[in-house]
Amino acid sequence: MNMVQQVKAKYKLIALDLDGTLLTDEKQITQETKRWLQYAIDHGVKVMFSTGRGLQTAQGLWDELGLDSPMVLLNGAEIWEGPGRLKKRVFLPRDTVRNIHAIASERGEWYWGYSVESLTGDKEWTPEMFERDWMKFGIGSHEQQKLAEIKEELLRWGTLEVTRSAPTNMEISVKGTTKESGVQEVCQMLGLSMSDVIAMGDSDNDAKLLKAAGLGVAMANGEDYIKSIADVMTATNNEDGVAQAIRKYVFQME
Structure with a gap:
């Protein structure tokens, strides 16, 4: 238990895009990535999705990781406080x-x-x-x-x-419904600020969140624009890029 207490996380919330980021091209979460996500959770860091997917295609991944944290789905149009606990939906007219x-x-x-x-x-x-x-x-x-x-x-x-x-x-x-607006609401729920957030993504719908987060991480497989506006870059989604970013930027381990 002392080891857990001695390791200090630089960020309190990890906001993860799914496709092209957390998931490999085969739509899997690698064991190495799972290990580092659990390591973060064990050290008091919240892990959440910030995805364009809806509950229909994100629920299974939420369950697979056993997460009890808030989720931002549908690019911010649906926000969950936790499994089965809906916070907000924004409908198109x-x-x-x-x-x-x-x-x-x-x-x-x-x-x-x-x-x-x-x-x-x-x-x-x-x-x-x-x-x-x-x-x-x-x-x-x-x-x-x-x-x-x-x-x-x-x-x-x-x-x-x-x-x-x-x-x-x-x-x-x-208009105004984005991954950034969703994660901001989650921060309000958790009593955090955007500077407490490390966000990872690869596509245009991640741009505003990556700019607003305390640290915006682009995947090496991401769009050139995303890599140009992110603070740092990690390895590809097929090379445990999320795990590497957690190790390096959340826990500052080389």
């Missing part, structure tokens, strides 16, 4: 969802949405879906120009936050 859906459909791009009830893709979309409340809507395309045009149109509305988790998609939520 239903008419906005209709309008976004129309743009994606008319242009022949694929799309999906996260509601309380489901993660629904374009193949499963029915008129009944417009009666549900959606927290995040996504549009995908293999043509960068098409995505850029759609993004420009959506941003002109002035009511939306538009980001991406991969070069082939865009993720749409209510």
Whole structure:
């Protein structure tokens, strides 16, 4: 027990993106990463997700790690105090969802949405879906120009936050709803400040959080822009980059 007390963590909260960060390309969490996450928890550090995923695809990972900490899902549109304890949901207006859906459909791009009830893709979309409340809507395309045009149109509305988790998609939520806003709320819940946070990510939807955190860590496999705005860089998601960052920056071990 003395060893636990002697080791002091520099940060009190680790905020982790999932895809391309915590998860390998095979969507696994390595044993080495699990070991360092547990080491952090044992030394009083909170470990949380800050992800574009919803509960439908993040719950299993939450359970796998046995975490009882808050979670920021859907790029901040859903915040949990802990397992089964919902703090907040931010819904897109239903008419906005209709309008976004129309743009994606008319242009022949694929799309999906996260509601309380489901993660629904374009193949499963029915008129009944417009009666549900959606927290995040996504549009995908293999043509960068098409995505850029759609993004420009959506941003002109002035009511939306538009980001991406991969070069082939865009993720749409209510303006001001971001991973940063979500982690700020978690900090308020825990009595922490953003300077207590070490955040890790690889994509555009991590940018604001990485800038606002006490330490923003870019994955070596991340987008060039993310690497340019982060404070430091760690190894790739396939090389235990998260574990290395915890060891080096949270516990200052070389």
